[in-house]
Amino acid sequence: MIIEPLGDAAFILRDLRAPSHLLADALIGTGSSLILDAWPSYETVGVSVPPNAMTADDLRSILDSLPVSEGSAPREHVIPVCYQIGEDLEIVAKQLGINPEQVVGFHSSTSYQCFAVGFCPGFPYLGWLPEELHGIPRMQTPRTHTQPGAVGITGKQTAIYPLDRPGGWPIIGRTPLTIVDVDENYFPIRAGDVVRFTPIDEREFQLREGERL
Secondary structure (H helix, E strand, O other): OEEEEOOOOEEEEEOOOOOHHHHHHHHHHOOOOOOOEEEEOOOOEEEEOOOOOOOHHHHHHHHHOOOOOOOOOOOEEEEEEEHHHOOOHHHHHHHHOOOHHHHHHHHOOOEEEEEEEOOOOOOEEEEOOOHHHOOEOOOOOOEEEEOOOEEEEEEOEEEEOOOOEEEOOOEEEEOOOEOOEHHHOEOOOOOOOEEEEEEOOHHHHHHHOOOEO
16 A cells, blocks of 8 residues: 655555545544544545644554455435436537437436545545446536536536536536535435436426435
């Protein structure tokens, strides 16, 4: 495992010996006052420590003695999406050379792993898209506002905008569910979880708008 310093109060771990979310959970689970937090990403883990309190060798000693469990079965979230109100659905279909119904079918036929949460509170990076949906670029001019619940795709990934934020991912649908409540510390989707999308119509969207995941 490679340990790289990030300033005087953080490290990044590479060449992991376990999935990133399990290693991050194990580090947090030590209860050590020297491990303030750990953040899993695709193939790395960021570790926050008190300033100047730990060297890379100190952290390696903790890691070498750290038991990493295989974890329980991943939590699964089924998220309804109204694709008809995805403002870029037709553009995406045209870019891919298929029709909008096929985009919906491919997108909702796959289970996605949450690799990381970032960009803004609760934004889940999900992958991987079916090959038929690969290659959609980010928008040349990002939107200044993206509605909460907007479901976007780009490259090989999909994601849900949990809050009103600027955004450059093409939007193919929107979920009526609230997937983040910052004031109540509600962040139900975590790295390692599995997400599936299920199509709904506009009537069901309206009936369920504001419901929590």
